[in-house]
Amino acid sequence: MPKKIQARKSSIHGNGVFAVADIKKGARVIEYKGKRRTHAEVDADDTGDVESGHTFLFTLNDDYVIDANHKGNDARWINHSCDPNCEAVIAEAEGDDRAADKVLIEALRDIKPGEELTYNYGITLAERHTARLKKIWECRCGSPKCTGTMLQPKR
Ligand SMILES: C[S@@+](CC[C@H](N)C(=O)[O-])C[C@H]1O[C@@H](n2cnc3c(N)ncnc32)[C@H](O)[C@@H]1O
Numbered sequence: 001m002p003k004k005i006q007a008r009k010s011s012i013h014g015n016g017v018f019a020v021a022d023i024k025k026g027a028r029v030i031e032y033k034g035k036r037r038t039h040a041e042v043d044a045d046d047t048g049d050v051e052s053g054h055t056f057l058f059t060l061n062d063d064y065v066i067d068a069n070h071k072g073n074d075a076r077w078i079n080h081s082c083d084p085n086c087e088a089v090i091a092e093a094e095g096d097d098r099a100a101d102k103v104l105i106e107a108l109r110d111i112k113p114g115e116e117l118t119y120n121y122g123i124t125l126a127e128r129h130t131a132r133l134k135k136i137w138e139c140r141c142g143s144p145k146c147t148g149t150m151l152q153p154k155r
């Protein structure tokens with residue numbers, strides 16, 4: 001099947017992922033691939049440094065984080081938006097092996113060639129979301145609905 005997406009430079013940040021063909025609402029676009037690492041492993045080094053404002057980590061479940069710095073695919077280039085056209089869905093595997101769970105990026109609406117793919121990262125930090133941290137995690141999605149930060153309100 002011809003490729004429906006392509007990674008290239010984005011006006012939001014760095015590289016992004018763009019549609020190169022029609023993508024239908026509800027379509028599974030790509031899996032967010034990467035190495036399964038425990039939260040403790042990730043916390044023990046600087047891959048999850050909240051001061052950097054940059055991450056290739058995706059929280060999979062209570063046990064594991066997907067680290068797309070290792071064995072990642074093009075999904076690691078998809079940027080965040082406050083008004084996204086895709087969503088990240090956790091697909092729980094049968095059985096007890098939580099490392100077998102997956103993250104699937106699916107279209108929330110029909111997407112046309114040339115449109116950048118985005119989803120809401122849903123990032124909440126363990127620490128208080130101070131103005132300083134909101135600035136470090138500043139959002140440049142460009143949507144009229146942009147909250148100005150990738151950090152989400154805590155519930
Ligand atoms: C999974 S990477 C996405 C690929 C990224 N554009 C790159 O070239 O490395 C996530 C990082 O991209 C940047 N990013 C993604 N969406 C953004 C947005 N809406 N505004 C500003 N930076 C964004 C942030 O640094 C974020 O931590």
Ligand SMILES: [Zn+2]
Pocket residue numbers: 081082083139140141142143145146147148149
């Ligand atoms: Zn935004």
